[in-house]
Structures are given as C-alpha cells and as structure tokens.
Amino acid sequence: MVKNRQSKLTYLLIVILALLTLSPVVMLVIGSFSKGLNTFGDFTLAKYISVYTDPSFYAVLGNTLIFVLFSALFSTILALFLAYLNNRTNIPGKFMFKVISVVPMMIPHVLFAVSWALLLNPSNGILNLLLMNIFRLENAPFNIYSIRGMIMVEGLLDLPIAYLIIAPAMASFDISLEESSRVFGAGNMKTLFRITLPVLRPAILAAFILCVVRCLASFAVPSVLGMPGRTYVLATYIYRTVTTGFIADYGKAAAVGMSILILSISLIYVYRYMTRSSEKYVTVSSRGFKPVVIELKKARIPLFVILLIFSFILIMLPILVLLYTSFVPYSMVPSVKAFTSMNLDHWKNVLNDPVSLSSLKNSLFLCIVGASLGTLLSIFISYVIVKVKNKASGILESLSFLSFSFPGIVIGIGFMWFFVRTPLYATIWALLIGYIATYLPYGIRPMTSAFIQIHSHLEESSTVCGASFLTTIRRIVIPLLIPGIVSGWILMATMFFRELSLSVVLSRPGTETMAVQILKFSNDGLWGRLSALGIIMIGISVLLVITANLVGNHFKPETN
Amino acid sequence: MEIHIRGLKKYYYSEGRTIKALDDVNLTIPANKIFTLLGPSGCGKTTLLRSIVGLETPDEGEIKIGDTVVWSSEKNIYVPTEKRGLGMVFQTYAIWPHMNVFNNVAYPLQNQGMPKAEIEERVRETLRFVQLEGFEKRPATKLSGGQQQRVALARALVAQPKVILFDEPLSNLDAKLREETRKELRSFLTELEITAVYVTHDRIEALALSDTIGVMRSGKIVEIGAPKKIYFNAEHQFVADFIGRSNLIPAKVKQQKDSFTVVQTSLGEFVCKERDYPLDSDLTLCIRPEFIDLAEEGALDQKNTLSGVMETMVFVGDVYESEIRVGDVLFMAKVDPETTLEVGDPVTFSVKPEHCLLVSE
Structure with missing residues (x-):
C-alpha cells in the first residue's frame, strides 16, 4: 500500500512539474512558429527568417558572445584567486570569504548595476566627476555604458557562484599531490600548471560553464548598462522586441529565445556531466591531514587589503552609493555642499508613489507565498528523488534540473504565450507560477541534500525504539530537514524578491514588482527615487534572511 | 648515501602551548640500508621525514645528505625540495x-629534461621491476590500492635516487595486502642497494622491514638498533613496551652476581639479564607474555618461579591470551592452545633470567 501511495505521489508530481517546466518550453516552440499572440498555431517560418537574416542580429550575437565569455572568465579567475587565498595561504580575516560568498545574494543585481552606473556613467558618474576634478580632465575617464563595463559588473555579480563551486574543490584538494610533484623535481610554477590546475580542472570548468549560463540569462546588467549605450545582447534584444515598436512581436522574441534556450540547456547538461565526472578525481585522503599553508610573508597585508577592497566593492559600495544618492537632490560629488543639501524628498516621493508601494506589496507577496509554495513542492519532489528512487523519480530529477537552465526572459516569453490563453494573464498568479517554475531547482537542491542525510537507519532505529510513524516524523525527520528547508526557503525567497528578467515580460500595470519598478526608474533617470526604493529593497531582503535564520535556529536539532 | 642530522629542532605553537615536534635530534642514517623511524602518532617521525625531503622547515640544526648540506640554520642554507x-x-x-x-612515472624524468626515448625505456623498465608491465596507458584513477602503491614506488625509483623516503606507505592497504607488500618492498629495496628511510607507527612493519629501527618519542630519538636488539634488548621502558606487549614490574637493583643482575620486586627477587646499573637503582622489570613458562607442579627448581591463579583465558587461535594473578599483579601470558588448564586453576610458572629484561624510564 505504501508503494502504491508513493507511485501515485510520484506521478502527480511529474504532472505538476511537467506543467511548470515543459509548458513554457512547448509554448515557446509553437509560438516561435506562429504568426502572433492571437493567431497561435498558425504555422509560419517568417519569424525565424526575419530574425536570422537580420544583419543587426549578428552584431547582437557577437556582443552576447563577448559579454558572456569574458564575464564568465572574469568571475572564474577571480573565484580561483580568492579560493586559493582562502584555502591555501595564511591570509588574515578568513571570515571575509564567507561574507563575500553569501552576502552579495542579498543585493539585487539591478541595484548593483545601477550603483555602478551612478559611479561611472560618463555624464555625471560620481567617481568620474571626482576624477575629473582631481586631475582636471576634460572628459569622463570611464564609461560604464560599454561592453567592458558590462563585463566587469556581471563578472563581479557571478563571482559568488563561481566561488561556491571552486572553493570546496580547492579545500578538498589533497596537498600531497603538490608535494610529490616538488619531490620529483618540479618547482612551484611547474607544479601549479602541471598538477594543481589540471586536477582542479573539472571544478574550474564547471564554474565557468555555470557562469556562462548565468550571463546568457542575465538581464539586469545588459539592460541598465548596455541599453543606454545601445549595446544589445540577446536578452535585451528580446526585451526590445516585445516592448518597443508599434506592436510587440512575441513570435520573433520566441524565435530569438529558442537559440538562447537550446544553448543554455546544452550547457547545463555539459555542466551536469562535468560535475558528475569530477568525482573520478576523488583521491585517498590521509589520516590527520593537515593542510599546508603557504606563508605569504610580505604579501600578506597587501593581499588582505585587496580582499578588503573586493568585499567593499561587492557589498558596501552599492549600498553606500544608493544611500548617498537617495538623500542628495541630484547627482553630485560628495562635498560639504552635497551633505548640507541632503533631504528626504526622494524618500517622500517613493513612499507617496502608489506604483512603488504596490510593487513593494507584490514583491513581498511573491517572495513569501512563492517561496513557501516552492519549498513545499521541493520537499515532495526531493522526497521522491531521494527516498523513492524508481524510474519515475529519475524523470522527476531530470525535469527539475531542466529549469536550472531557463533564462528568465526567454521562459517569460514562453509563459506569455501560455498565460495569454488563460485568465491568469496579467495577474500576480502568473508571476507566482513563473517564479516557481524557473527557480525550483534552487529549492530542490538543499532539500535533496537534507534528505540524503537522513539515512533510513535513522528512521528505522526510531521505529525499533518504539516510536510511531508520526513520532518518527516529528522527532527525527523534521528536525533533520529543518536546515534544508530553511536554506531552500531563503534561497528561493531572495531570488523571488529580486527577480527581474521574468517579471519584465510578465508584469503588467498593477502587477509590477520592485525590481521592475526600479528598472523603470532607471530608464527614466529618476536615480534618487530609485535609490530610496532600492535601499528599502535591500533592507527587506536582509531582514528576510535574518528572520528565516532565526526561525531555523529555533527548530534546529539540539547541538552543543 | 648517509644522512646526517645534527641538532634538529622544530617547535609548533598552538593554543598557547609549545609542541616540540623535533627536540634536538641527532642521527646518522646509514647508507644503503633500510632505516625505520618508529613511534606513536605525534612523536615527530613524519616531521623529521618531511624535513629531510624539504617539505618542512625546521627551526634549528643541519641536515646533510651524502656530502651536501641541504638545510642549515647556521649557514643559512635551504636546498628546495x-x-x-x-x-x-x-x-x-x-x-x-x-x-x-x-x-605519473615519467614525471621525475621529464623534469630532468631527459630525452623522450630514454624516458620511455626507463619507465618501462621500472614498471617491469614493480610488476606493472603493460599498465602504461591505464588512467591513474582506474587502479586498485595495491597498484597505486606500486605506481608510487615506481615513480619514486624511476630517477634512481640515492635516497628514498616512505611516509607510512602501507597504512591504506588492507591487512593481507599489507603483509605481502611489506615482504616485496623489503626484497625490492635490498636488491637496489638504496638508502631507505621509512616512517611507521606499526611495530610489526618496522620489525619485518628494517635493518635499523630508530624509536621516537616526543620529538626525540629514544633508541636506535637492529630489530632484534630493539625487541629483545631494549634499554628503555617506552621502547620495550611500544615494540611488544610486556609485563612491567617496578624493581630495585640488589646485587650483580655471576653475570646476572638480581633485583627486588613486590613479588620477591628476580634474577635478570645483566645490566650495568648501580645498586639500589629504580628500574622496571619487563617480561614478555611469550616468555612465561608454565610448568608441571612441583617439578620446579628453576629461578624466578612464581605461583598464582589463572584469571582469564581468551582463545585467539594460535595461543590462549591469558592473565595469571600473582598477589596484586596480573601477568599476561601466552599459553599453549592445547592446555587443559581452566580459569580458576592454580598455576606455577617461571621466567628464564635471559628473558627478564631490566629497563630504565
């Protein structure tokens, strides 16, 4: 009977998951061959022909390649450098690495991009003005509205992702592999290039590929920093197709989206293959393994300063710039004049702006309800993946992994084709479903690892000790799951709260989210209001994470 | 090549405590022999090995390999690993x-810049020597533990170094394979005439493999000697106890007589193997369980005879591991597995004077 119930649950979950993840893809495919939103299914190749014969499309493609490859390279190299510093040297202040890898998640990408625009835009960027004053320059020395600027900002944004993949590999690296190389006559450099980097290659490549997928899907940076300089990448090209012009051409957008989606899905499967095959590099680890630390000596303090600057750039700088901008009446270099003219006008404007307030409400709703529903669904799916383990659960795993590769804006177009045919169109529920479908893997991953921890012996021994099924669930399973539930919820909540790329396609007047409202402010150049709303957004985001952590600690199993 | 170590010191500081990993070590490791550093974990043996190879930097002292000083604090010499x-x-x-x-095996030769053809020849030869012929193309990850161990050995031998160092190389093998490999390793190394320095905490491994054993404790070399000397004729209680199970009884020197040393213990007088200690020295009498001779009752006119009661008997196959109570002392003894004795039976036993070893702290 248990088996029967389990398989019913499995099939129900497969149906739900297929609806969530496959329907937008199917709709995207059909949509790309259709004449328009209202003539769904009327077959035509016109959209593909018009996209792929357009010379300007190839310029966009070129931009995308450069943007994606160099951003991913930048993040990967930075992550490698930082992971090495953390795991292999005696650099002081190691807790900073934890901060660097976690805290940036709380800062929405669109705000991070905006803060750099505020600093380095060519007309009145704060840093540019400052440098022009100091060195008496005629022109702004930096232009963030360029592909170089985009690469730098996107690279910094994806740094934590790359770091979280490379650092554990670096930490578990068996140091005697390097020592033996030195015993057998290779110096430090030779050892680095012939042993260390090749052994870490699977992790490095995995980080790079994941960064490529993220950059392909990235919308915040290309829209805030690329569009003002007319540097378009595929994501912003799609956005332009559906937002400008006489009528939004969702068919053409779908045809463009197809190429991103195919690329993205193939890369994610390459990534999956790589991380699987990386297990083959697991070596015997020694007893009493003591990682040998490289004495940095004279380089210790300079490297620490570099680390400090990094964390400052990643975490403090965006917040400081936004705070400052939210109080000064217009963009100016920090000075006595700037500080005396500070006022609360922007804050008052935002707090009296009905659209901003409704966006706040919408985002909070999506984040709390969405993350809770998403976590609930993740619990069931992870349970089937880990504990049921039949053929169907394999399908479930693959399906849930698929949406990992979904670029928000593309899947948004797919959902658009879907929702337009349902009463959900232009409601907040459309966003809710889209969010859960796109970000489900982020909930499933921590849940599966939590379930894996609960060895069936733990449940069985509880039963042997005389506990009923419900007692076992209450006293053994749930407490052990709590950390997974909390981290899954936090991950989803922070992602939902800052979600932009899906929202810009699906939100309509009345269902704007905070990130969409911020993008609107950015397009209109209303930096002060944007900053005020942005600070509110970051504040709520931090509060969410702290609360969820406290709740999680409250339920944590007893530890000393 | 001989290895000379002089005044080697290495201190670690952790949680406000100083740990002396190497505490003024002076040692000459003989050329072309197998020298084993034996000791419990944390005694400094691995630190010493890693200092010789250069992966660890001592605080003070000098290391000379052959005629080359590879490390010296005074002369400020550090030859990189x-x-x-x-x-x-x-x-x-x-x-x-x-x-x-x-x-993997060619790596040391590649670093020397040896021509390709020669490398191939040498690698093939070395792999044949460790009985891994034909494994050249095998990925390193597709090897069993024993095969990995052979590859590691081949790689260490391929460049024909004068000195080869082993850091507990058998500890990751299962018991049976460990025994076989130990035997093989000994025959490889004796065939090659190479100076081998071997680190282990396994006393049987040390006894079976070495020409010379150096026993270490708390960063110091306690005793050096051939395996038999260390086993039968240790001078320190720590060494005697570490190398094999022993009954240890406090003893005081009473007299030197007929090339024996007589001591007084709580169980009476014992006639022991001669040791040159002054009268009234406080020593420890060390008797190995296998040297306790059980005797028929009444047929004893030997020295060092004791009577007691059999308290426990555990059958482990080749012997009974038993304990005999004499007064307030429990003697470990190995008893013939075919004995008719049972727990509770009275027992009389003796120990030959040459098996009564006197050791100092």
Whole structure:
C-alpha cells in the first residue's frame, strides 16, 4: 500500500512539474512558429527568417558572445584567486570569504548595476566627476555604458557562484599531490600548471560553464548598462522586441529565445556531466591531514587589503552609493555642499508613489507565498528523488534540473504565450507560477541534500525504539530537514524578491514588482527615487534572511 | 648515501602551548640500508621525514645528505625540495589523478629534461621491476590500492635516487595486502642497494622491514638498533613496551652476581639479564607474555618461579591470551592452545633470567 501511495505521489508530481517546466518550453516552440499572440498555431517560418537574416542580429550575437565569455572568465579567475587565498595561504580575516560568498545574494543585481552606473556613467558618474576634478580632465575617464563595463559588473555579480563551486574543490584538494610533484623535481610554477590546475580542472570548468549560463540569462546588467549605450545582447534584444515598436512581436522574441534556450540547456547538461565526472578525481585522503599553508610573508597585508577592497566593492559600495544618492537632490560629488543639501524628498516621493508601494506589496507577496509554495513542492519532489528512487523519480530529477537552465526572459516569453490563453494573464498568479517554475531547482537542491542525510537507519532505529510513524516524523525527520528547508526557503525567497528578467515580460500595470519598478526608474533617470526604493529593497531582503535564520535556529536539532 | 642530522629542532605553537615536534635530534642514517623511524602518532617521525625531503622547515640544526648540506640554520642554507633529487612514497600515494600510469612515472624524468626515448625505456623498465608491465596507458584513477602503491614506488625509483623516503606507505592497504607488500618492498629495496628511510607507527612493519629501527618519542630519538636488539634488548621502558606487549614490574637493583643482575620486586627477587646499573637503582622489570613458562607442579627448581591463579583465558587461535594473578599483579601470558588448564586453576610458572629484561624510564 505504501508503494502504491508513493507511485501515485510520484506521478502527480511529474504532472505538476511537467506543467511548470515543459509548458513554457512547448509554448515557446509553437509560438516561435506562429504568426502572433492571437493567431497561435498558425504555422509560419517568417519569424525565424526575419530574425536570422537580420544583419543587426549578428552584431547582437557577437556582443552576447563577448559579454558572456569574458564575464564568465572574469568571475572564474577571480573565484580561483580568492579560493586559493582562502584555502591555501595564511591570509588574515578568513571570515571575509564567507561574507563575500553569501552576502552579495542579498543585493539585487539591478541595484548593483545601477550603483555602478551612478559611479561611472560618463555624464555625471560620481567617481568620474571626482576624477575629473582631481586631475582636471576634460572628459569622463570611464564609461560604464560599454561592453567592458558590462563585463566587469556581471563578472563581479557571478563571482559568488563561481566561488561556491571552486572553493570546496580547492579545500578538498589533497596537498600531497603538490608535494610529490616538488619531490620529483618540479618547482612551484611547474607544479601549479602541471598538477594543481589540471586536477582542479573539472571544478574550474564547471564554474565557468555555470557562469556562462548565468550571463546568457542575465538581464539586469545588459539592460541598465548596455541599453543606454545601445549595446544589445540577446536578452535585451528580446526585451526590445516585445516592448518597443508599434506592436510587440512575441513570435520573433520566441524565435530569438529558442537559440538562447537550446544553448543554455546544452550547457547545463555539459555542466551536469562535468560535475558528475569530477568525482573520478576523488583521491585517498590521509589520516590527520593537515593542510599546508603557504606563508605569504610580505604579501600578506597587501593581499588582505585587496580582499578588503573586493568585499567593499561587492557589498558596501552599492549600498553606500544608493544611500548617498537617495538623500542628495541630484547627482553630485560628495562635498560639504552635497551633505548640507541632503533631504528626504526622494524618500517622500517613493513612499507617496502608489506604483512603488504596490510593487513593494507584490514583491513581498511573491517572495513569501512563492517561496513557501516552492519549498513545499521541493520537499515532495526531493522526497521522491531521494527516498523513492524508481524510474519515475529519475524523470522527476531530470525535469527539475531542466529549469536550472531557463533564462528568465526567454521562459517569460514562453509563459506569455501560455498565460495569454488563460485568465491568469496579467495577474500576480502568473508571476507566482513563473517564479516557481524557473527557480525550483534552487529549492530542490538543499532539500535533496537534507534528505540524503537522513539515512533510513535513522528512521528505522526510531521505529525499533518504539516510536510511531508520526513520532518518527516529528522527532527525527523534521528536525533533520529543518536546515534544508530553511536554506531552500531563503534561497528561493531572495531570488523571488529580486527577480527581474521574468517579471519584465510578465508584469503588467498593477502587477509590477520592485525590481521592475526600479528598472523603470532607471530608464527614466529618476536615480534618487530609485535609490530610496532600492535601499528599502535591500533592507527587506536582509531582514528576510535574518528572520528565516532565526526561525531555523529555533527548530534546529539540539547541538552543543 | 648517509644522512646526517645534527641538532634538529622544530617547535609548533598552538593554543598557547609549545609542541616540540623535533627536540634536538641527532642521527646518522646509514647508507644503503633500510632505516625505520618508529613511534606513536605525534612523536615527530613524519616531521623529521618531511624535513629531510624539504617539505618542512625546521627551526634549528643541519641536515646533510651524502656530502651536501641541504638545510642549515647556521649557514643559512635551504636546498628546495625539487633540487634535492630524492624519491618519496606518500601515505596517500599522491598519484596524480589526471595522468595515466606512464605520465605519473615519467614525471621525475621529464623534469630532468631527459630525452623522450630514454624516458620511455626507463619507465618501462621500472614498471617491469614493480610488476606493472603493460599498465602504461591505464588512467591513474582506474587502479586498485595495491597498484597505486606500486605506481608510487615506481615513480619514486624511476630517477634512481640515492635516497628514498616512505611516509607510512602501507597504512591504506588492507591487512593481507599489507603483509605481502611489506615482504616485496623489503626484497625490492635490498636488491637496489638504496638508502631507505621509512616512517611507521606499526611495530610489526618496522620489525619485518628494517635493518635499523630508530624509536621516537616526543620529538626525540629514544633508541636506535637492529630489530632484534630493539625487541629483545631494549634499554628503555617506552621502547620495550611500544615494540611488544610486556609485563612491567617496578624493581630495585640488589646485587650483580655471576653475570646476572638480581633485583627486588613486590613479588620477591628476580634474577635478570645483566645490566650495568648501580645498586639500589629504580628500574622496571619487563617480561614478555611469550616468555612465561608454565610448568608441571612441583617439578620446579628453576629461578624466578612464581605461583598464582589463572584469571582469564581468551582463545585467539594460535595461543590462549591469558592473565595469571600473582598477589596484586596480573601477568599476561601466552599459553599453549592445547592446555587443559581452566580459569580458576592454580598455576606455577617461571621466567628464564635471559628473558627478564631490566629497563630504565
């Protein structure tokens, strides 16, 4: 009977998951061959022909390649450098690495991009003005509205992702592999290039590929920093197709989206293959393994300063710039004049702006309800993946992994084709479903690892000790799951709260989210209001994470 | 090549305590022999080995390999590891997982810049020597533990170093394989006439493998000697106890007589193997369980005879591991597995004077 119930649950979950993840893809495919939103299914190749014969499309493609490859390279190299510093040297202040890898998640990408625009835009960027004053320059020395600027900002944004993949590999690296190389006559450099980097290659490549997928899907940076300089990448090209012009051409957008989606899905499967095959590099680890630390000596303090600057750039700088901008009446270099003219006008404007307030409400709703529903669904799916383990659960795993590769804006177009045919169109529920479908893997991953921890012996021994099924669930399973539930919820909540790329396609007047409202402010150049709303957004985001952590600690199993 | 170590010191500081990993070590490791550093974990043996190879920097002292000073605090000499031209087998084997067997073994030669054809020849030869012929193309990750161990050995031997170092290389093998490999390793090394320095905490491994054993404790070399000397004729209680199970009884020297030393213990007088200690010295009498001779009752006119009661008997196959109570002392004894004795029976036993070993602190 248990088996029967389990398989019913499995099939129900497969149906739900297929609806969530496959329907937008199917709709995207059909949509790309259709004449328009209202003539769904009327077959035509016109959209593909018009996209792929357009010379300007190839310029966009070129931009995308450069943007994606160099951003991913930048993040990967930075992550490698930082992971090495953390795991292999005696650099002081190691807790900073934890901060660097976690805290940036709380800062929405669109705000991070905006803060750099505020600093380095060519007309009145704060840093540019400052440098022009100091060195008496005629022109702004930096232009963030360029592909170089985009690469730098996107690279910094994806740094934590790359770091979280490379650092554990670096930490578990068996140091005697390097020592033996030195015993057998290779110096430090030779050892680095012939042993260390090749052994870490699977992790490095995995980080790079994941960064490529993220950059392909990235919308915040290309829209805030690329569009003002007319540097378009595929994501912003799609956005332009559906937002400008006489009528939004969702068919053409779908045809463009197809190429991103195919690329993205193939890369994610390459990534999956790589991380699987990386297990083959697991070596015997020694007893009493003591990682040998490289004495940095004279380089210790300079490297620490570099680390400090990094964390400052990643975490403090965006917040400081936004705070400052939210109080000064217009963009100016920090000075006595700037500080005396500070006022609360922007804050008052935002707090009296009905659209901003409704966006706040919408985002909070999506984040709390969405993350809770998403976590609930993740619990069931992870349970089937880990504990049921039949053929169907394999399908479930693959399906849930698929949406990992979904670029928000593309899947948004797919959902658009879907929702337009349902009463959900232009409601907040459309966003809710889209969010859960796109970000489900982020909930499933921590849940599966939590379930894996609960060895069936733990449940069985509880039963042997005389506990009923419900007692076992209450006293053994749930407490052990709590950390997974909390981290899954936090991950989803922070992602939902800052979600932009899906929202810009699906939100309509009345269902704007905070990130969409911020993008609107950015397009209109209303930096002060944007900053005020942005600070509110970051504040709520931090509060969410702290609360969820406290709740999680409250339920944590007893530890000393 | 001989290795000379003089005044070597290495201190670690952790949680406000000083740990003396090497506490003024003076040692000469003989050329072309197998020398084993034996000791409990944390005694400094691995630190000493790693200092010889250059992966660890001592605080003070000098290390000379052959005629070359490779490290000296006074003369400010540090020859980097890669320039010392040694071979080493690591505890984890440290087989590079991204290379095949050939490239793993060829690596030391490639670093010397040897011509390709010669490298191929040498690698093939070495692999034949460790009985891994034909494994060249095998990925390193597709090897069993024993095969990895052989690759590690081949890699350490291929460049024909004068000195080869082993850091507990057998500790990751299962018991049966460990025994076989031990035997093989001994025959390889004696055939090659190479100076081998071997670190282990396993006393049987040390006894079976070595020409000379150096026993270490708390950063110091306590005793050096051939395996038999260490086993039968240790001078320190720590060494005697570490190398094999022993009954230890406090003893005081009473007189030297007929090339024996007589001591007084709580169980009466014992006639022991001669040791040159002054009268009234406080020593420890050390008797190994296998040297306790059970005797028929009444048929005893031997020295060092004791009577007691059999308290426990555990059958482990080749012997009974038993305990005999004499007064307030429990004697460990190995008893013939075919004995008719049972727990509770009265027992009389004796120990030959040459098996009564007097050791100092």
